[in-house]
Amino acid sequence: MRPFIQFESVSKAFGSVTVVNALDLAIEKGEFVSLLGPSGSGKTTILMMLAGFERPTQGAIYLDGKRIDHLPPYRRQMGVVFQNYALFPHMTVAENVAFPLEMQRVPRAEIARRVERALDMVKLKPLKDRRPSQLSGGQQQRIALTRALVFEPSVILMDEPLGALDKQLREHMQLEIRELHKRLGLTIVFVTHDQSEALTMSDRIAVFNAGRIEQIDNPQVIYDTPRTRFVAEFIGETNLIEAKIASVDNQVARLSLGAGLSARAHAAGGLSAGQTASFSLRPERIRLGMAPEGSNALDMTITDCIYHGDHMRVQLARDDFSLVARCERLAGHWTVGAPVVASFDPRDCTVLAQ
């Protein structure tokens, strides 16, 4: 049986530029999947192909077992939420929300009831006779969401829906969308370039780069064990370590880091002694001061210490080898120029594909 939504080796080219390259992607019913990537990585094009605004150059798209890539948008039953809301400026809030129901020829009395209920759900019933231009950005986004939900589409597609909102409102809306997703069991495909948004909201994240999926997995796996250098750098902050592998023994690689330092790292296989590889080490996984049993311990010097309010960012170096560590604000007093022991668990240092 096919997954609920399936992209089967889908490619999309605009002229000679290939935007999406032989994409395979499966999304299950009720899943919240984020498509995350920098602009131009093809994530919006994928959403537009799913919505029906673009046609794949090659490949097939299936929804609920049926091939849909030849269907026009109005036959796909997907609720799309756009970044700029795309509310109808000449209609009132209630008319906007009623629009998809009218298109389905729902009886008038039922439309009124469902619009009422939907607006109640997002607590905007008092505004139902206003025009979109009389609403704030957050209210407009909520109406756009309501309009996309009210006809009970099989999938909700969101194209950077929170991009135009300020930080506080954005975080509030993130929670609201997450809540709706859980409560209504919605299948949501969410396009964003904001990694923290993807991490907090999604069941799974697909990280895109140059028209391909670099990695697709749940947020924790994506963050803790990035598979490629791109993912490691795009999601959160990381120390990229280029190291020569001295030996591999029982899934543990011994690395020589330069400047006379060496460390152990978890090796996922495929590595052999003598080879050079890249590793990712998250700054918050580095402890300063004491080294627990079984962890790597490096003698380094503090070169800078930056105050970030809720945490400190400590830069360490030894000759040309340097690391950034993220510490609790009250974890200690770090003096620039002082020697310190930096330690980390070998499992937190993950090898990246070249």
Add this chain to the structure above:
Amino acid sequence: MFRALQATFGIAVVVFLLMPIFAILPLAFTSSVFLNYPIPAYSMRWMHELTTAEVWRTSILNSLIIGSGATVLATVLGTLASLGMRRGALPMAGLLRTMFLLPMVVPAVVLGVGMQIFLVRLGLASTYLGVIIAHAVLCIPFVIVSVSAALQGIDPTIERAASSLGARPVTVFRRVTLPLAIPGVVSGAIFAFATSLDEVVLTLFVAGPNQRTLARQMFSSIRENISPTVAAAALLLIVGTLCLGGLGALLRWRQGRKTAAAAA
């Protein structure tokens, strides 16, 4: 000093532009049989003549028939053309647009000669339909300019949204595109009507004696017998045009207020 010069110059230009209009208007109410100053006494006799004399009455009626016909034709065709040329859906849309706007710059005399030959071929010379077609050609550019501007102001994602919500293309047009473009369509229609109203040159070429419009009648009457009825007709035209212009300005103002509200 410079500002004073600027102001003086500005006023002079305005006076230069408006004087001919103000010069002719009072003569509509002269009691004399001559179209010149001084006015011996004021009377409504020429206004009366304008509304009762057969030749003037038919010309006013003709102007309204031809103006409405040309407006409807030009508005429908111009709106369709604007929709077609929208967002480069057509190859060579730029070239097409230039072609459509050509009647604005081609000398009316040239257009008139060509149109006459063409309409004779079609058997439409000296018919209402012929004159309406000729006027519509002249009016279409105004509609296209105005409707294209309105269409450009519509965010394409709004139409995409409608389509994703289940609206077929015709429904998207009827429920979303057209309502948003309608101010542009109406102001294009107003321009079209005003253009048809004061068109003389083309009319001279393509109209027969039965399709004598008000402007055409003024033109010929000033050559035959210079009666102040011409001034009365001029007054009528100006008042009509001012009303149309006022309507257009009102629409634009309302539209501007809407977009300002949307931007805020």
